Amino acid sequence: MTTDQTRPAGGLREQRKARTRRAIREHALRLFLAQGYDETTVEEIAAAAGVSHMTFFRYFPTKEAVVEDDDYDPLIAALVRERPAGEDPVTALRTALRTGLDAVLASDRDALYTRTRLIVTTPALRARQWLNTDATGSLLAGALAEREGVRVDLRLRVIAAATTAALVTALNAWVDGGGARDLRDLVDEAFAALGSGQRS
Template identity: 65%
Template sequence: MNRPATPPTGLRERKKAQTRRTIQEQALRLFLSQGYDNTTVDEIARAANVSSMTFFRHFPTKESVVESDDYDPFIASLIEQRPPGEAPLSALHRALGEGLTAVYATDREALLIRTRLILRTPALRARLWENQHATEELLTGALAARSGQEPDLALRVIAAAALAALTATLTFWVECDGEAHLPTLVDEAFTTLGR
């Protein structure tokens, strides 16, 4: 379900990644069929054909099985690859657009399910600010690394504004039941933000 910045190369790493994917896929399937609150970690582990201990080696909490993905490091690497002279907001727009297009092509349904769960489940929604703060710091760091400068207030504000635009876009996309084309919505959001 996740798109890592670089795929694992060793057999052990590939097996771990596959186990993680299987756990996450089974968790989403169970959450959809019986509800997030009605699903236990033991049920997820059984469905994924692993022990509860294995579940917790990959995900520290039940919430993290929904929240965890490899998108942030992937997006950060795309930001760092943008030209240093490009305006920070434009760099974020292009990197997020490229990353979301790739994720959308391979993980559209899982992204929709996970985002819907996060927005509609109080336990997950309560953790949203904490997760967004970590993403904001990652985006700010990637912007700073790309241009060889220290993370300053301007970069933090740009990263926060871009993240707010992305969150509003994802919320709108979920409200439309995923019928709109997400990469196009992201372009529209960044065009609005750029004004």
């Protein structure tokens, strides 16, 4: 759910690799939108990006990974670790997500929307969404535990899972609305719903 632009600048080799990865993803998304995800082959993506079939797989292990893989989760986890240890976990996650979204939407909003739309509207990708959501929840639970200086426990797993589900629901609503709403507002609403869920 993020962009290669969130990565820190490295040496020339790392910058070339980042440009190649970005080119492959941009051409893949363009082809997916033009002719459909299922109808687009890895060979077509590689040819459009001007790389070999094998080069594609050095950057993305599968076709699905072009849409699913990103640096957003590690970015958010790092931001969570930076939050004050005494801050409650939900606030820490919400603040970290807001900071991360500000950066991603400023640099790559269209790519994020396109990727999210593909996941929501492509059955093969949507079926895998729960796996990615589970992995994100585990990563964030670990970040919360590290911030507090404790081991991952049920409390932190539940908090991370609930907030990850809130984020995914906001993303789905963003796509359902054609991207008209500000994603940050939708995320705020989703987090507010977590706090009001016990209302009768």
